[in-house]
Amino acid sequence: MIPLTWSLAVSAGLFTIGLVGVLVRRNALVIFMSIELMLNAANLVFVAFGQHMNDIEGQVVVFFVMAVAAAEVAVGLAIIVNLFRLRETVFVDEVNLLKG
Amino acid sequence: MIVESLFAAFAAVALCSGLMVILHRNAVTSALFLVLAFCALAGIYLLMGAEFVGMVQIIVYAGAIMVLFLFVIMYLNLKHDVETGVQVAVRRGLGWILGAVLLTEGALLLRRGWFPGPVAAPAVPPPAGNTEAIGEVLFTRYLFPFEVIAMVLLVAMVGVIVVGKGLRPGAGEEER
Amino acid sequence: MESTTLWIIPALPLAAVALNLMIGDRLGRRGTGWLACGAVGLAFLFALRAVFALAAMPADDRQIVDTVYTWMRVGDFSIDVSFMLDPLSSVMALVVTGVGFLIHVYSVGYMVHDGSFRRFFLYLNLFMFAMLTLVLADNFLLMFVGWEGVGLCSYLLIGFWYERPSAAEAGKKAFVVNRIGDFGFLLGMLFLFSYGGSLNYERLFAAAPAVFALGGVVITTATLLLFLGATGKSAQIPLYTWLPDAMEGPTPVSALIHAATMVTAGVYVVARCHVLFELAPLSLQTVAVIGAATALFAATIGIAQNDIKRVLAYSTVSQLGYMFMALGVGAFTAGIFHLMTHAFFKALLFLGAGSVIHALSDEQDLRKMGGLAKALPWTHGTMLVATIAIAGIPPLAGFFSKDEILHGAFASGNYGIWAAGLIGAGITAFYMFRLYVLAFRGPSRISEHAAHHLHESPRSMIAPLAVLAVLSIVGGWVGPPAVFGVGNAFHDWLAPVFQPVAAHGVADAAHGAADAMAQGAAAGHAAHAVPPATEWLLILASVGVAALGIFLAFRLYLTSPSIATSLRERWAWLHRTLLHKYWIDELYDVVVVRPIHALSQGLWKVFDVKVVDGTVNGVAFTFEGLSAVLRLFQTGFVGTYAFFLALGVAALLLHFLRS
Numbered sequence: 001m002i003p004l005t006w007s008l009a010v011s012a013g014l015f016t017i018g019l020v021g022v023l024v025r026r027n028a029l030v031i032f033m034s035i036e037l038m039l040n041a042a043n044l045v046f047v048a049f050g051q052h053m054n055d056i057e058g059q060v061v062v063f064f065v066m067a068v069a070a071a072e073v074a075v076g077l078a079i080i081v082n083l084f085r086l087r088e089t090v091f092v093d094e095v096n097l098l099k100g
Numbered sequence: 101m102i103v104e105s106l107f108a109a110f111a112a113v114a115l116c117s118g119l120m121v122i123l124h125r126n127a128v129t130s131a132l133f134l135v136l137a138f139c140a141l142a143g144i145y146l147l148m149g150a151e152f153v154g155m156v157q158i159i160v161y162a163g164a165i166m167v168l169f170l171f172v173i174m175y176l177n178l179k180h181d182v183e184t185g186v187q188v189a190v191r192r193g194l195g196w197i198l199g200a201v202l203l204t205e206g207a208l209l210l211r212r213g214w215f216p217g218p219v220a221a222p223a224v225p226p227p228a229g230n231t232e233a234i235g236e237v238l239f240t241r242y243l244f245p246f247e248v249i250a251m252v253l254l255v256a257m258v259g260v261i262v263v264g265k266g267l268r269p270g271a272g273e274e275e276r
Numbered sequence: 277m278e279s280t281t282l283w284i285i286p287a288l289p290l291a292a293v294a295l296n297l298m299i300g301d302r303l304g305r306r307g308t309g310w311l312a313c314g315a316v317g318l319a320f321l322f323a324l325r326a327v328f329a330l331a332a333m334p335a336d337d338r339q340i341v342d343t344v345y346t347w348m349r350v351g352d353f354s355i356d357v358s359f360m361l362d363p364l365s366s367v368m369a370l371v372v373t374g375v376g377f378l379i380h381v382y383s384v385g386y387m388v389h390d391g392s393f394r395r396f397f398l399y400l401n402l403f404m405f406a407m408l409t410l411v412l413a414d415n416f417l418l419m420f421v422g423w424e425g426v427g428l429c430s431y432l433l434i435g436f437w438y439e440r441p442s443a444a445e446a447g448k449k450a451f452v453v454n455r456i457g458d459f460g461f462l463l464g465m466l467f468l469f470s471y472g473g474s475l476n477y478e479r480l481f482a483a484a485p486a487v488f489a490l491g492g493v494v495i496t497t498a499t500l501l502l503f504l505g506a507t508g509k510s511a512q513i514p515l516y517t518w519l520p521d522a523m524e525g526p527t528p529v530s531a532l533i534h535a536a537t538m539v540t541a542g543v544y545v546v547a548r549c550h551v552l553f554e555l556a557p558l559s560l561q562t563v564a565v566i567g568a569a570t571a572l573f574a575a576t577i578g579i580a581q582n583d584i585k586r587v588l589a590y591s592t593v594s595q596l597g598y599m600f601m602a603l604g605v606g607a608f609t610a611g612i613f614h615l616m617t618h619a620f621f622k623a624l625l626f627l628g629a630g631s632v633i634h635a636l637s638d639e640q641d642l643r644k645m646g647g648l649a650k651a652l653p654w655t656h657g658t659m660l661v662a663t664i665a666i667a668g669i670p671p672l673a674g675f676f677s678k679d680e681i682l683h684g685a686f687a688s689g690n691y692g693i694w695a696a697g698l699i700g701a702g703i704t705a706f707y708m709f710r711l712y713v714l715a716f717r718g719p720s721r722i723s724e725h726a727a728h729h730l731h732e733s734p735r736s737m738i739a740p741l742a743v744l745a746v747l748s749i750v751g752g753w754v755g756p757p758a759v760f761g762v763g764n765a766f767h768d769w770l771a772p773v774f775q776p777v778a779a780h781g782v783a784d785a786a787h788g789a790a791d792a793m794a795q796g797a798a799a800g801h802a803a804h805a806v807p808p809a810t811e812w813l814l815i816l817a818s819v820g821v822a823a824l825g826i827f828l829a830f831r832l833y834l835t836s837p838s839i840a841t842s843l844r845e846r847w848a849w850l851h852r853t854l855l856h857k858y859w860i861d862e863l864y865d866v867v868v869v870r871p872i873h874a875l876s877q878g879l880w881k882v883f884d885v886k887v888v889d890g891t892v893n894g895v896a897f898t899f900e901g902l903s904a905v906l907r908l909f910q911t912g913f914v915g916t917y918a919f920f921l922a923l924g925v926a927a928l929l930l931h932f933l934r935s
Contacts, residue, residue, distance in 0.1 A: 007144075
């Protein structure tokens, strides 16, 4: 039996890494990948708790999360491709038309 | 014993490859490291007894999503990520600091032990297999969300086709 | 006695105002004229009916009260909109509506060529409403509403021809000077309320002897402040300067507002508050002195004026001084009597002057008139009647009222005031007949242009003149002196109102306890104090002085004009002083107007521009600066936003860690 604390620690670590990736990287695709990392960390938490509380519904939620993540990735990549077509770049700090 | 050490190994692989995802210059390498991270996570899921989730993780995430990523990365044919400028450096520095802060907070929270204790085994023994168990719940209590998620995927497909077409009216496939 | 119909009297002119506003355009001149005159005429009839009802009541309890509704009730303080008719307000109401009606009729003819005909009657009716509210109110607050209302209408009507700068200035001057008086009046009211506990006449006057010490500081201050308001409204020293300038308005306005009604408001108020004034002998003395001084002062100015309306204006100021003189020596009935007779002949004088001006194509300078008696027979005849009346020649109205005032002054022991009044009467006769001679007799000095268009006024203007002339003749016959032996009906009508305070409510006028109260203020029963022989002597003196004045006027301006010219040259400095009204306006300008103006300028440039505007602009500036700083957060770069999101998460976790 894996102690809950360990799973949560791993999850926290993965989540933080993903967050830092979002904040630090310029490449939109890498940012997207970091987001996926964060989603996975959340999935891990669900499964861990499901295990801990002997409830199968944790894994059911993971099922849904994955489906949504897949849809989101598809749409997001389409948008990035479109952006590249317009601006010839995927570096997010070069796309600053909303500058106030 | 063996479960714990396997878990530790998988966790280490996951964390390290996650780190490499965000550190590496080349986007393709980042993507490949992410695949590795997903596989390690799948291993963790298997260790926890969530076989269905683990397999789906490999099939969907590593097999479909990351393949999609790699398609797009290679399609865009990007140069290496060049990090220049003071503003960029400031932003990056702040990002790392914030990450460290969040990590510390997370660690402190964990030490508090903010979660319920283990629960007794359920009265009705669950079906033997993990997949059957998930199926049983999914098609009874979560039937409606299940159908809705199908709609979500359909909508996403439609959206991708529309967005992917581009702005030019009546334009056909994008010339490469 | 309670009534539910008194409110109709002030409401009728108000209804006419409303109708005029709404459909006046469609009515045309005839319709508007009928509406306005009709409303006032009806009000007169209603007032007459109410007075008859009043007369049917027992003498010592003549009072009709009509409470319309409770205006406000705050804690202990409660004020109603309610009207009261007693002998005093009945006299005022009849004079206001009666003379007002005649003037309305006259105005229809006078203003027929004016482009703003409708607006004129709008203001005129509004004035009637305000004046009637003032006169019929049964508490200070409602009366003050009317008080302010007449002030407003006076401003509107003086500046009626507002495109003329002098008219606009005169209107402003009237309003501002009145305001000073109103301020004093308001303060007086506040004093009375805070010490007396009520603003309702009956309650306040009943409580007054108990609350205020005889001759005490509080009551003296309060009454002096009330009197300040009266000097403003009734053009006494020191706030009279607006009245001569008010002649810029149309002549019917001068007749109505500045002769017969509005300016008498101050007299009415002092008479109404006689209880309070009797408790403050110093105030009463002040009233008498200022009245006498004004009477004499204004009369001297009147001698030298060349504008026909200015002469009449100063005459009004002077006659008002007589009224206050009467009130000040305790002859309250005499003061009100003179108010009534003065309304008759002064209105007649103004309307007649208007007729003359109208006939001479707007010429107002006496030096350019003369010999109009033949050309304007009706105007001449009625003006002559009025001039004889104001000079105080029996048996016309002016004699009776003026004589009663002088009698009252003599009987109360104020010989100085009596002497001033006597001399003033002589001067009055002199300058009034000077006006008469210069305008109607002697060689004609009319300009070519005026002579061309010389014509008598239409019937609508002559008829009121005739009615007023009759009133000027018979109006005094209701109040003959005691020595005539026929009883004084006017005095008897008003006497219950002016009972000394302690005798209020007691049927027979017991002088015993009342005497202590009435020490410095004779209760108007002056007849007791003077033996008949002396009274005949007094009558002879006043008539003689008047005759002397008339004789001098004829001598100087008709038979031997060279005397007048040589006098003018020898005493040129005196003449110039009188002509320039003792330079009082200039004095006020330097002492009051300029410093205030400088203060305003200073306040504007320093306080308003620098402090107020500075603060407002400063606030805007600060916010501009703040927003310039905040704008930096809008980098347009989504990563920054994500960073702040994460920052928020960190902060939230911190919160959880702490708790």
